[in-house]
Amino acid sequence: MKKYYTFLFLFISYATFAQEDAWVYFNAKPNSQAYYDNPLSMLSQRALDRRSNQNIALDLKDVPIETTYVAQIKGSTGITVMAESKWLNALHIRGTQANINTLKLLSFVSKVDFANKSLNGTGKKAASDKVKATENKLETTVNYSYGNSANQIQMLNGQILHQQDYTGSGKIIAVLDGGFPGVNTASTFQRLRDNNKILGGYNFVSRNPNFYTGVSHGTQVLSTMGGYKENALVGTAPDASYYLFITEDDTSENPVEESLWVEAAEEADRLGADIITTSLGYFGYDNANYSHTYSDMNGTTNFISRGAEIAFSKGMIVVASAGNEGNTVEKHIGAPADAVSVITVGSVTANKTLSSFSSIGPSYDGRIKPDVMAQGSAAVVSSVTGNIGTTNGTSFSCPIMAGAIACLWQAFPNKTNQEIRQMVLKSSDRYASPNIQYGYGIPNFSLALNTILNVRSIKDSEFLVYPNPTDSNLFFAFSEDINEAFVTVYSILGQKVVEKQITNQAPFVSLQELRSGVYFYTLDANDLHKTGKIIKQ
Template sequence: MKHIFTFTLLLFSLVMFSQEEDAWVYFKDKPNAQLFLNKPSDMLSQRSLDRRTNQNIALNSTDVPVEKTYINQVKASAGIKIMAHSKWLNALHIRGTQINIQALKSLSFVDKVVFANKALNTTAKKVNENLVTQTNDKLKTTVDYAYGNSANQIQMLNGQALHKQNYTGAGKIIAVLDGGFPNVNTAEPFKKLIDNHQILGGYDFVSKSENFYTGDNHGTMVLSTMGGYKENALIGTAPDASYYLFITEYDPTENPVEESNWVEAAEKADSLGVDIITTSLGYFEYDNVNYSHTYSDMNGTTNFISRGAEIAFSKGIIVVASAGNEGTTSEPHIGAPADAVSVLTVGSVTSAKVKSGFSSIGPSFDGRIKPDIMAQGTAAVVSDVNGNIVTTNGTSFSCPIIAGMIACLWQAYPSKTNKEIRQMILESSDKFAAPNNNYGYGIPNFGSTLGVESFQVLSHFSVFPNPAKTFVSFSFSNENYNALVSIYSVLGQKLIEKKITNQNPILSVEALDSGLYFYTFDAEGLHKTGKIIKQ
């Protein structure tokens, strides 16, 4: 019996060590970095270099490609298949048996090997947290064949105020990282993009193919919310922006190589000079449960894709990501890369500005506000692959709706940095003074950033005196007869709430202690937030 047990244990060990695993191999250095830094045009397009110059961003070793001799030696190693590259993280995503992967540690230039299965990493925590049932958020979307128009999803953001000023995304480039873009080159709502050569290119990082008009139809619908154009049916939020289309997601399966594909695509987008990356993908659970993330991983620094997204932001790019569609599940929190600190994570609301039940919530595991902002994701108006205008649900669509508006805003303020544009968006949002982990900072008002509050009302608005001793007075358009004003502490506690009118626009602050406070002002067609100093 003892011999049988020993044989069984040996057989189990052989099977375990012969099973293919996914892992990342990180390198110690880039020995030829200075040669590339001396000639940056070998690494980056002029537009990419200009973005850095305009935002005072210095080149560094993360811009340098992975050392080719290192790649070749790993590729030549027994039983190793290279799945993806990352110059930003100086790593390769590899696949092989545990024994063959471990053998790479003997290479002098290898810094470390990290298995996707955390249990195989000697310093890793045990994966004993509750495994979640979250999947890629795009798989949760549903389509209802109800025709309509896209006015509400733009007007909710006061985006028409930018469009009326001819800020429609012209001159800005958006990279869409998704699961596929079939029929974008043929369907009617994309005809304007094709005819005007606004699709600048793309790549299928899954199949390693130049054909990106293939794959899952999800990316087609996503693109339509920004670049779609069909009069009286669908107008995208950035109809005059240009686009790169990158396939990073393989729909039938879930594997961490998709995170590596995403980072590789983001690096390509950076090198091409894009301004905005939008991604309606989210990662939490994988087909192999040993690879799945847990909530504690959602801290902005653990997940490969989230680290890549943060580096993209450091290069001057604005990264916009879906919060996820897991709000009604046992694990309702945002996934990756939505957990990254600088990513603008977008949740979903209904047409009535109520949080969609499915929209994933925050905070990040380390306690940061997530999602960051909200837009319409319930009954969002999109084009399907056949050019039909339909409605569909998901943060997959609230995310690109926002990304398109960002392109318009950045067109209006071309000298602003990505950090400044991001902050402008947060400060324009209707819950900026009192954010929470259902709505984040709320619904942005893109029109207010121009001082144009709405096409329906005048943009006359002021608060005085400020600093104030006993009262503040709110002056606003005569078309707004009533307004609700709330005063919050710096910790977000509501201290005062009062309805005011043009005839009686005064609010007493006499009861407040001296210090800094935030106000929100809501009237029909006009929303404002700001600071009040009590003397």
């Protein structure tokens, strides 16, 4: 009996005093008008310009969280505030279940959500890969000596963007990761430093401005975009500017990291960043009660995914790694890769086959995920000392893609984030037939670039077919007064191999299933009849 009562006492003590993580949500922002009257008190001019350029109105999410509410929560018994989010009007807090539940009585609190969902009444898997040592339309203006990094850029036809002087200049990328040691000293980042392309950053984990610390993962990630070492490594956006934010605590796995990520995304927004790239994914936690399940991967459940979606609504593009769980029992993408508007990037090998470790889709609610693919197997990166090596993971296919997107957006600065996102997807080699392993496939940034240039020139030409040769989709451009057309493709022997009705909104046919060789097409639309030859690579 004595042992029983001892056990009972310990159980009650644990239940009473164990620390829990939770989010407390507020129901108002009473001083919002003062911020609307003075927008520069909450956002930089560059952030305001981004909204203006994309016709995005200021709203309550832009207004900072009410400081008196925060102060009252901080003053509550046994409550520690770990993070805060103006977008979600919430605080991430830590305390006992009993103390947290008392906050529900406050008039300005709308709800409390425990990270342990069982208390509501109703893992992160970042790669730990080691660095392995390895030693048209416009005038061409840049030719880089890519060295070993050539394949990961050329797979996306990113070199075509560079050749036309689209190297990320004027675009700002916020990198959210676990640390950036060596970025202030390594030779591979000398070009960024000399050109003042590191705009700043913050360590949200330690709450200090020292972001040149932590694990080397972020350093490697940055090198795939901004690194530069002639004949060895050239990043996909060598002339972009960067903010470096540490949101990942490598010593533990806790949902507070999701909240720190959202804080950093809000800061990226405030500072005027164009793109957020994040090679972090959250699924399992040290406390199994906090871990997500596949059913959470629906784009609306996870705190970080909701934050990522809001980031997109503010005019930024969010690029996230799909995850490295392809060889595990739970193969699906994590968060924020499940968010609807996030460009989720999986990994392929150098010869464009699926990397076995790359997490797959779909999202739990059945959407195509990942969205696109890039090289993540044997990706070329820099170490903290400037040595060039290779490593594996969607952690690297993600920033390789983000850098290329920055260059494309530089080419079309008046496009919205939604338009740029669609351009990337539509240029991908599986756009006509996406699946849960490859998503829409590998983007072709040369096609994305030239599609717009060709469409612009349609007034000077009755009809265009591009790209030719092609290895996947064949696009047709015809005058706007033609709504639809019928395309037939024949083999060299005259056999009909493709028939499809196309429209101005979907003006392409997929040749992906055809063998390499010469084909012929006919297009009929109203009084327009065109024929021609196609080379399928």
